[in-house]
Amino acid sequence: MNKIIAALALSFVTMTSFGQSSPHDLQFDKLASRWDEAIPLGNGLLGALIWQKDDHLRFSLDRADLWDMRPMKGLHRKEFSYQWVIGQVAKKDYAPVQQLLDAPYDKEPAPSKIPGGALEFDTRNWGAVQSVHLTLSNALCEVKWANGATLKTFVDAAQPTGWFRFEHVNADLAPQLLAPKYQGAVKNAGDPVGGDDLSRLGYQQGTIQQNGNSINYHQQGWNGFTYDINVRWKKVNATTIEGVWSISSQFPGSAVNELATKVTARAAAGNFNKSLQEHSSWWQKFWSKSALHVPDTLLEKQWYLEQYKFGAAARKDAPPISLQAVWTADNGRIAPWKGDYHHDLNTQLSYWPAYSANHLEEAMGYLNHLEKNKANYQRYTKMYFGTEGLAVPGVTTLDGTEMGGWIQYSLSPTVSSWLAQHYYLQWRYSMDRQLLKTKVYPWFKSTAVFLENITIKNAEGHRQLKISSSPEINDNSLEAWFPQNTNYDLALMKFTFSKAAELASELGLSAEAARWKKIFNEFDDFALTANNELMFAPTMAYNQSHRHFSHMMAIHPLGLVKWEDGDRAQSIIRNSIHLTDSLGPDYWCGYSYSWMANLKARAKDGDGAAGDLRIFARAFCSINSFHLNGDQTKSGLSKFQYRPFTLEGNFAFAAGLQEMLLQSYAGFIEIMPAVPGNWKDASFENLRAEGAFLLSAHRDGGQVAEVKIVAEKGGRTRLKLPFKTFFAASNKGFVIKNEGDGFLELTAKPGAVLVLKNGYE
Secondary structure (H helix, E strand, O other), rough: OOOHHHHHHHHHHHHOOOOOOOOOEEEEOOOOOOHHHOOEEEEEEEEEEEEOOEEEOEEEEEEOOOEOOOOOOOEEEOOOHHHHHHHHHHHHHOOHHHHOOOOOHHOOOOOOOOOOOOEEEEOOOHHEEEEEEEEHHHHOOEEEEEEOEEEEEEEOOOOOOEEEEEEEEOOOOOOOOEEOOOEEEEOOOOOOOOOOOOHHHOOOOOEEEEOOOOEEEEOOOOOEEEEOOOEEEEEOOOOOEEEEEEEEEEOOOOOOOOOOOHHHHHHHHHOOHHHHHHHHHHOOOOOOOOOOEEOHHHHHHHHHHHHHHEEEEHHOOOOOOOOOOOOOOOOOOOOOOHEEEEEEOHHHHHHHHOOOOOOOOHHHHHHHHHHOHHHHHHHHHHHHHHOOOOOOOOOOOOOEEEEEHHHHHHOOOOOOHHHHHHHHHHHHHHHHHHHHHHHHHHHHHHHHHHHHHOEEEEOOOOEEOOOOOOOOOOOOOOOHHOOOOOOOHHHHHHHHHHHHHHHHHHOOOHHHHHHHHHHHHOOOOOOOOOOEEEHHHHHHHOOOOOOOOHHOOOOOOOOOOHHHHHHHHHHHHHHHHHHHHOOOOOOOHHHHHHHHHHHHHHHOOOHHHHHHHHHHHHOOOOOOOEOOOEEEEOOOOOOOOOOOOOOOHHHHHHHHHHHHHHOOOOOEEEEEOOOOOOOOOOOEEEEEOOOOOOEEEOOOOEEEEEEEEOOOEEEEEEEEEEOEEEEEEEEEEOOOOOEOOOOOOOOEEEEOOOOEEEEOO
């Protein structure tokens, strides 16, 4: 077995062995002293952050559906109308729009995600912490103190519970259950980034009651919403205690959730070790889905940490990943940007890595959420746009209700188009025809109907929006609106109609396919400078450093302008990236570096992609791997030096590394299309390609040595040969046709397996 196969095997076995540590783990010699550096645990529904507040061990507890769902005050009025906004833009009287549709988001504390509470343990007499270790293989956190006391804790991967076990302690040790400070003087208000004080929500402080070795906290929120946190514990022996906690929520008019007290009582009938074993089995299955090894230890470790956070934050039957997912700020304040769902970038980037990393089951939580809220989106579409079809607000609550904010993105007409790409990716990577028929195509069709209804033909006969924008370009000013399609809106609309036609054809709906293709052909080309650089809009070149690469949507993620299309496309891609780089990262966030790495990977620039990923991991992440948006090194990598925590940059990082190792968006599979020249050895296992093919490959001494392809659903694909000569070392169910131009056409039965090896000419 050569060294690269051995390295991958070691990495893969380490990550899937029960309780085994690895170089990717989080390991510290002390507990974090702030919440955004804490050890993160989660299961998509519940989350915990393990840290030290003052001289107490603290568990910050969270649940994904803890929400204040009050309507945004002052938003829903007669002026809440797309046509009214168009009129105000035409009159160049934009101040009323800012005041009525944007300002409420900043002024009002809710709607908002809210925190749960906390557990604290008095550890003052235990001496200094000697080690803190998060084992990624089974998501177990262990803390050891100088006096020999040990904590083991995890959030159960498959049950709505969290567990803790203290060994070598006085067994009279008891947790203290603490409530968020919903009462008190207001010191911070009108600050969506830093977060308003929780006391602005106006709640009465909840009740905390203890009954023996059980404590329950009951909190009333807005309009009948309530939640409970329950913790119960028991002595195992004279020096060991273990306990379990849970959070339950209740929304009026919705199905009743099982109370936390019942959940913990049932769990406590078992024990810590039994639950840990079942929990570890879930994580073992998760880690078996994919693995990789690259000769850059910083990037490899960060990728495994991102995969871990994805496994901790995403489930098919839980709310999707919001800005902070299950790790809402524990600082007495509302989370940055209200912890909400931002669909102008944040939710989308959070799911980028799911597809090729082979985590389609967890990714379904995103689509399930969108499907659940579809009727609410249709209400909004009629209310704001005054038409049929499907639009989605760019900033929403848990149930998809609009929240306002800068309306160029918070009320953008192309949000449902970007969300449609995730439906498309779920279909292309799974080839689930039932999903295509019942969810994917209906979403595209409704979005296409909506866009057909609100677009017009201009004097040149091209279809366009009456007013168009590019997220956050020119901020929330009159100048943020353009009389022509921006490249952002244009890319999303062209993507919608192109893929709607493709999917309709796949389903045999020829008339509908022809309709969507006709409309697609009515759109103009992308706006370019004389130097083949993508512009914001026909009247505005890319002329400023900006965090959102909205002008390059056509390159990535949408893949409408492909490197594989030839010289002109390559010129557009190369020059657009170069211009963006040359104007500098002054106003980039961490996620900008992650996104740029994906763009450079599409441009086959492995060195550039790896360089941007290294900057992200080194300068824009907390010690626990959380993306903090600003340059934490203060070394000129961005003028943003703040630290609001959001997750999209983390997951876009993972997608970027995957994009360097495997691409399949252009109609064929390409192995290691964008690895740096000095990466002589690299490997991956079970990365997923479009068409539901699973790929494993290793590169040895600068050459791809072996490729394994598993056809999950069967069907046809094309492979760009990563070697000059090859032979099939094993073939079970594939028909191979050598096209003679460096490509193989592969036709497979379901479950077919093919192993190709380098002939080393």
